[in-house]
Amino acid sequence: MMGRMLGVGLLSLGLLAGCAQTPALRGTGDMGVVIERATGTVQVVEHSGRTRLGSVPGLGDLSHAHVTYSRDARYAFVFGRDGGLTKVDLLTQRIVKRVIQAGNSIGGSVSQDGRLVVAQNYQPGGIKAFDAETLELVSEVPAEYAPGQFSKVVGLADVPGQKFVYALFEAGEIWVTDFTDPRQPRTTRYPAGKQPYDGLVTPDGRYFMAGLFGEDGIALLDLWHPEKGVRKILDGYGRGEEKLPVYKMPHLRGWAMAGGFAFLPAIGRHEVLVVDTRTWTEAARVPVKGQPVFVMARPDGRQVWVNFAFPDNGWVQVIDTPTREVVKTLAPGKAVLHMEFTPRGDEVWVSARDDNKVTVFDTASFEVRQTLPATAPSGIFFSHRAARIGF
């Protein structure tokens, strides 16, 4: 009798707890997170009504945080600078699982089949593959480019065939690792050039590019024909001109491909480089207000939005891609760190770290649609990244 009553009591407790945890039915396609870098928190947001839905604290050091999404777009994998990898449930706004997987990390990516989440690390240099369900370590590839010498890994991108492509800063190489057998990854190495600082892959997953800090130029690897090796493009684009000091490394991920042309940040110059992707040669340069950090195309490719390194980080400029002219200059606040377009590009969310706000702009009229408070916001990551190669 007592036992049965206790059982019923436990059952109803369980039901109550279940009710408290079960979120209202909704899709995740319009959801995302905003990184609050100084407090180790992410805000969960939705972009249909432009609101904040909740906050998830306890994510550690989120300076240079990156977020990638599970295949079902329900879970955000948050990579912290301190090596923390946290799986956050967008619907319940809770941490599902958290591991400290490295001493110093800058991001990661999800495999083509959605089963692996791979982290790229500075310390110890290399990549690590985790089970996307449980975050258990599956395998790792140390970036040991010479006996006892490890490189920082930058620019990791997931590409078709269960592969990941990334660049090694000290080694000056591009590596391609195949996780078809997740416990026995196979790696191929390609010489790339001096000090690759970031990388990107074209939306079709075919071309991987690594920006070079130590020389003028970009290393290009055609993943349909990797046997041809790395080709140097835009070789010496600033030859003979003195480079400006670089106060923040540009980011290539989230870069811009528009109308057959790639728009890329020029390093150490107040310019956006325009590259013809049929020939991989320079087509034009667009003068802008400062050294570009993010150069991002609106999803339809008609506009390219650019933010800048310190001390010009209070501005955002919009380039019209057919005319390659700046058509709008905005001042969204102090220390603009990141921009994220809604999936079809009607709006863009812009974070201003030192003004503690996120501003939502209409991309057609440039009018402010909403301002959301956030504590030192940096990256903004919407869930549609779940379905994109190289995000």
Added chain:
Amino acid sequence: MAVDRSLWVHVVVLLGVAAVAATAQAEPAAARQKELVNMVRQDCGSCHGLTLQGGLGPALLPSDLKGKPAESLVATVMMGRPGTAMPGWAPFMSEQEAEWIVARLMQGFPPVAQQLESSK
């Protein structure tokens, strides 16, 4: 009007000179210290990490800087280090301010004010 304007210019210049004289041998003013702390944590932090434990650039914790001559660290802050990604910050601070930053780094750098407030 013209007299008024030039008078104001004089007052402003004198105030400026007084401010510089007051701080030349001492610490930066409190408001400027806050700016410098924010700059180190956030902008230097782009490469060295918000917690200064390193990133693309090396770690800048007291244990990392121990035994390094302060003058050469100040020179690196001001002029950068050729052949590396370290730029010179001379356009954004004075030599005294760089000395103040290096001294703080060697002791353990203070957190950003805003970070303190929001963590309460």
